[in-house]
Amino acid sequence: MQRIKYLIILIFGIFVLNACEYDFIEPPKPIPPDPTDTISFKTEVVPIFGEQGCLVCHSGTINPDLTVANAYQSIMNNNLVDIDNPELSIIYTKPVPGGSHPNTYTPDQSAVVLVWIQQGANDN
Numbered sequence: 001m002q003r004i005k006y007l008i009i010l011i012f013g014i015f016v017l018n019a020c021e022y023d024f025i026e027p028p029k030p031i032p033p034d035p036t037d038t039i040s041f042k043t044e045v046v047p048i049f050g051e052q053g054c055l056v057c058h059s060g061t062i063n064p065d066l067t068v069a070n071a072y073q074s075i076m077n078n079n080l081v082d083i084d085n086p087e088l089s090i091i092y093t094k095p096v097p098g099g100s101h102p103n104t105y106t107p108d109q110s111a112v113v114l115v116w117i118q119q120g121a122n123d124n
Contacts, residue, residue, distance in 0.1 A: 035118065039116040040124050045071075048109045055067065087114065089121075092117060
């Protein structure tokens with residue numbers, strides 16, 4: 001009788017464990033912007049600063065000033081862009097996912113910033 005009880009518990013346990021189903025949803029892989037498409041600083045890069053909450057601190061009190069009117073000049077004046085080595089640009093590396101800043105870009109946003117720098121970091 002004792003063996004039957006353990007056998008029933010074992011079979012029930014197997015059914016319970018097999019009933020659990022886990023769907024692992026992989027996040028979509030970022031689609032980097034087409035390097036042949038011109039990235040606009042004003043319409044594609046500046047909005048990233050607002051979306052990521054950068055303006056909470058970087059709106060004139062802490063450098064760089066990332067407000068719409070001052071973002072480009074502040075980024076350039078603080079040497080946050082390295083045209084020769086875009087991947088080493090501070091405006092790209094610090095807020096990149098896994099970077100040292102508390103606010104980070106999404107993978108798509110970091111790709112936009114990198115391509116913008118690779119295209120010459122134009123004020124367009």
